[in-house]
Amino acid sequence: MAKISTRLMSLCAAAVTTVYAAGYIVTMPSAQANTSSMPDLGGTTPSQSTPGAAAKAFASHPPSTSTHPVAQHPRHPHPKSNTGSTGNSGTKTAAASASSGAKKPATTSRGTAAKTTAKTAQYKDGVYTGVGSNPYGSLALSVAIRGGKIASVTINQYSMHYSQSVIDPQLPQEAVSMQTWRIYIVSGATASTYNFAEALYQALQKAKA
Amino acid sequence: MTPIRHYEQSRLLMGTLVSIEVVGPGSETKRRDAAACAFETIGFVEAACSRFDESSALRTLCRHPGEWLQVPDVLFEAIRVALEMSELTHGVFDPTVGAALVRHGFTRHYLTGEETGGAQTPEGASYRDIALDEATRSVYLAKPLLLDLGAVAKGLAIDLAAAALEGWEGFAINAGGDVYVHGIDRTGQAWQVSIQDPASKEGVIASVQGGNMAVCTSGSYERRSPLNPAVHHLLRASTSQPVTDLVSCTVIGPLAMLADVVSTAAYLLGTERALEFVDDAELAALCVDEALAVTMNESMRGYLH
Numbered sequence: 001m002a003k004i005s006t007r008l009m010s011l012c013a014a015a016v017t018t019v020y021a022a023g024y025i026v027t028m029p030s031a032q033a034n035t036s037s038m039p040d041l042g043g044t045t046p047s048q049s050t051p052g053a054a055a056k057a058f059a060s061h062p063p064s065t066s067t068h069p070v071a072q073h074p075r076h077p078h079p080k081s082n083t084g085s086t087g088n089s090g091t092k093t094a095a096a097s098a099s100s101g102a103k104k105p106a107t108t109s110r111g112t113a114a115k116t117t118a119k120t121a122q123y124k125d126g127v128y129t130g131v132g133s134n135p136y137g138s139l140a141l142s143v144a145i146r147g148g149k150i151a152s153v154t155i156n157q158y159s160m161h162y163s164q165s166v167i168d169p170q171l172p173q174e175a176v177s178m179q180t181w182r183i184y185i186v187s188g189a190t191a192s193t194y195n196f197a198e199a200l201y202q203a204l205q206k207a208k209a
Numbered sequence: 210m211t212p213i214r215h216y217e218q219s220r221l222l223m224g225t226l227v228s229i230e231v232v233g234p235g236s237e238t239k240r241r242d243a244a245a246c247a248f249e250t251i252g253f254v255e256a257a258c259s260r261f262d263e264s265s266a267l268r269t270l271c272r273h274p275g276e277w278l279q280v281p282d283v284l285f286e287a288i289r290v291a292l293e294m295s296e297l298t299h300g301v302f303d304p305t306v307g308a309a310l311v312r313h314g315f316t317r318h319y320l321t322g323e324e325t326g327g328a329q330t331p332e333g334a335s336y337r338d339i340a341l342d343e344a345t346r347s348v349y350l351a352k353p354l355l356l357d358l359g360a361v362a363k364g365l366a367i368d369l370a371a372a373a374l375e376g377w378e379g380f381a382i383n384a385g386g387d388v389y390v391h392g393i394d395r396t397g398q399a400w401q402v403s404i405q406d407p408a409s410k411e412g413v414i415a416s417v418q419g420g421n422m423a424v425c426t427s428g429s430y431e432r433r434s435p436l437n438p439a440v441h442h443l444l445r446a447s448t449s450q451p452v453t454d455l456v457s458c459t460v461i462g463p464l465a466m467l468a469d470v471v472s473t474a475a476y477l478l479g480t481e482r483a484l485e486f487v488d489d490a491e492l493a494a495l496c497v498d499e500a501l502a503v504t505m506n507e508s509m510r511g512y513l514h
Contacts, residue, residue: 004297005491011293012467015286016368193221 123148123207129156130206132198136160136191143175143203150179153200160192171196212395213378216240220248223255223363225385229370232379232395243377247370251384254366257283258358267356274350277342285346287361288339294361294470295336298486302474303336304361305354363387364425364469371465382465387425389465401514407456407497414503415495417512423465427476428457428497454480454499461493461512468492480504 123145131140137160144151153172158164171193175181181200216237217230229247231240257280259265266284280288291304334354341348367382367389374380379392381400390400402424406412417424458476462468471490475483480498484506487494493509 004489008290008293008297008467008471008490009463011290012364012368012464012470015290015365015466016372016464018286019283019365020369020372197221 123150123204126207128203128206130199130202130204131157132195132202134191134194137195139192139195139199141172141196141199141203143200143207145207150176150204152176155196158192162192167192167196175200213393213397214240215395216244218244218248222248222251223259223366223384224261225363227251227385228381228383229374230381230395231374231377232393233377243374247373247380247382250369250373251366254283254362254369257281258287258362258365260355260357260359267358270348270350271353271355274353277345277347277349279345279347282346283365284358285341285348287358287365288348288356289341290365290466290470291358291361292336292339292341294474298474298478300335300337301477302360302470304356304358305334305336305338306357360427360473361466361470364423364464364466367423367465367469387423387465387469389423390419391421393420404459404495408501414497416514417461417509418514419461419512422461422463422512423468424459424461425465425468425472426457426459427469427472455483456497456499456501458483458487458497459495460487461509462490
């Protein structure tokens with residue numbers, strides 16, 4: 001029965017073509033991503049090819065509709081930031097009408113396209129700790145917040161069958177430069193990357209203004 | 210033999226470990242930027258289609274049952290393919306399975322372990338409660354329901370990442386077992402993709418070779434419910450119970466989106482109908498049943514290495 005195959009194949013091909021043709025991806029060189037979305041790096045200047053740098057462009061508008069902690073994160077990707085895609089207006093409308101229940105931090109960032117505002121207002125200054133663990137090992141860290149931003153991350157305790165140097169200082173540095181717990185994985189260090197993300201997320205929750 | 214220049218990187222995306230390898234001449238920076246670009250594409254799809262993220266377009270849509278809502282293309286297309294598969298399987302495959310997944314405890318964000326909510330969504334909705342309007346790219350949910358596009362969005366993300374890597378001599382995208390390979394690997398050979406033995410973490414059940422293909426596996430052996438270890442993450446929406454007579458189904462196709470959705474549907478259809486269904490879709494399939502017996506269709510044999 002060739003009907004199923006033809007129908008499915010053409011739908012899938014159309015899906016890929018339609019989305020790709022919107023051109024969101026090719027119009028976003030990493031240089032542009034850097035200048036538009038990382039104005040406040042506070043001294044750390046990652047190269048343009050830093051993995052997170054380009055991806056960060058998706059966060060050029062902070063999500064503004066949700067009471068969910070993750071959603072308040074400035075780097076959190078959101079379809080609205082997709083420059084050049086069609087069909088976003090509906091989502092925006094929906095977002096606006098959905099925002100009535102939003103908590104304060106979300107309200108702060110709404111209306112101003114400047115995510116810098118949201119970012120600086122997000123955390124209280126101080127030092128906060130967090131721990132992450134999984135069957136492979138554990139990790140404890142402290143994060144220092146200065147001027148509302150992640151100033152430094154220190155790994156205080158580390159247990160894993162491979163050396164701490166696999167993730168340290170890479171992950172702490174990336175957390176500072178990207179201002180997020182959503183760090184990218186270190187090849188061969190999946191378990192401690194998870195632990196790091198979990199611990200940092202926990203610490204940042206405590207730091208929420 | 211000196212390996213061909215290549216670059217490999219892994220990131221946590223879409224609830225899984227995504228690895229991309231780029232093979233071809235030019236500077237290291239060029240390969241690295243290409244990989245970064247492909248990762249961006251995947252992050253873009255996740256941002257729109259994630260069930261675990263309240264700010265995703267998918268969750269926004271699910272908060273507005275009873276209204277026509279214009280959605281991003283990526284979400285619209287993913288829903289359209291999911292609905293087509295629901296029709297084809299008469300609801301055995303159903304993207305409204307989200308509420309049942311939540312009830313079984315599949316509710317935690319993969320990085321933070323944090324509860325992602327959505328638990329209040331009533332069950333009882335089906336794919337028939339979703340309507341699409343092509344002209345305005347809008348979606349209408351007739352009932353409150355929670356979509357789960359896991360079976361299509363990941364494939365779409367891989368295909369888009371592959372499109373972003375077009376022009377390279379070779380590349381491989383591996384998103385938690387869903388794989389797309391193109392051209393040559395670092396040794397200059399056609400890519401070889403191993404199909405994991407469901408019974409052991411290290412074992413390989415078969416190895417397939419090809420230049421441009423997606424290899425996608427749907428199986429019960431990776432994600433178990435935190436509430437009930439007998440329940441895995443692939444559920445039939447109509448019964449809210451997992452099918453149990455297949456352990457995994459691997460499908461090879463020209464697009465990851467196609468291979469992924471067909472493997473999920475075939476897996477849910479069960480031993481009796483899986484291979485026949487994949488034959489109808491004119492793709493290659495390899496199934497492993499509860500007794501760990503391996504069956505495959507004719508077209509799969511052509512890929513075996």
